[in-house]
Amino acid sequence: MAANHHAKIPTLYEWAGGMPVFVTLFDNFYDKVLADGILEPVFKHMSAAHRLHVAHFVAEVLGGPKVYSESEGSHFLMIKKHLKKHLTETHRKRWMELLLETADELALPPDPEFRSAFLAYLEWGTRIAVINSNTDEVTEDPDVPMPRWGWGVPGGPFQG
Template identity: 80%
Template sequence: MENNSKLSVPLLFEWAGGMPAFERLFDQFYDKVLADDILEPVFKHMSPEHRLHVAHFVAEVLGGPKLYSASEGSHFKMIQKHLSRHLTQQHRKRWIELLLETADELNLPDDPEFRSAFMAYLEWGTRIAVINSNTDEITESPDVPMPAWGWGVPGGPYQG
């Protein structure tokens, strides 16, 4: 008998609550960013659409619809947005801290499997942003694919 248990594992995007969860998360998160002494100087001139673009980007990376790459940009364009911004580890750590605080306030799933995968992407993505922000040119190809993040080692929600 074939094991179909893998077919029932939801995408990280679905497990988090779909697009409404990501849009709420980044909307509330950027309110915190603009009130934060460390991050406000970096983000004070962001466009009104920035919150939604980041929500769509992260949602797509975690298995959601291709809203970002279909009409708002590409991974290459996201890399371009970070060039010469001179982000620091302090910026990166504070960004993650405020995002996780917001995720808790909005009751995003807090099971170890989801948070492990979510944190893994945040660590990877923010470290890439810091690297790209401290250079003036992109070494990636313009057709670099969007990242695609899954559950990783745990393989899905806890089944205990």
Template identity: 70%
Template sequence: MAEKNIPTLYDWAGGMPVFEKLMVVFYRKVLSDELLAPVFKHMSPEHQLHVAHFIAEVFGGPQIYSSSEGSHFKMIQKHLGRHLTEQHRKRWVQLLIESADELELPEDPEFRSAFVAYIEWGTRIAVLNSRETENNEDVDVPMPKWGWGETKGPFIP
């Protein structure tokens, strides 16, 4: 029996141009959103590009973020003390999914369930980190790697 050549989520989505365009469309929505605009209005113009590179890398794309823009440790630090609420998180997720729909990212159930699973997981981690004032993670904490089915058990703080 031949082994299947299963693409990464990054490749299945269409590669870096898709992730970069997704973040342009998404942050346009964020910056015009009454709830989220106050949180993001002071972000640098490069912020959306960094987020695109981060998510692309998590989904199996090139290591642009971790090799030249930051690390997972630094991403965690960016959320410290931000006091994000569940309402912020839900709206962020909603706008990102709307943006994915608008750009016609793959709609197959397998891709969308993996995409949404990571967005749910990552935003919940961001909210938890936003309640903290210091980063207790190891400076070398690896970048998350997300594929077609990644959860490995319950979160135990």
């Protein structure tokens, strides 16, 4: 009887297409942000490296290499960046809308499994950013680990 071999389930990062996809996604996204009436005032002073840091952060959370945590920052430092920014639900929804629009334009995987996991992370992360942006200090431990986001309930890519 043949052994039952389970194919290794790719990370969300791998399924999306790797680092070039995330770098392009956030590059194109922040171009939209800077042209947007709601978000431009919040982001107009961001550093030139901001979009790359966000690409590395999200890629790492979704199972990619530890570029962000090993050379650019930590989850604690990411939280600190949002303090006193006073983001609103309007900002959050617009940020989500533009990022999902950019993901569609760049043809990130459209399968329901990937998109539900990707959207779930963005919902979680942006809601935490809004909460943190309306506080003056971080209550988290400085060693709080980076989030690690997987496939969630569907458990893996679409098997259509």
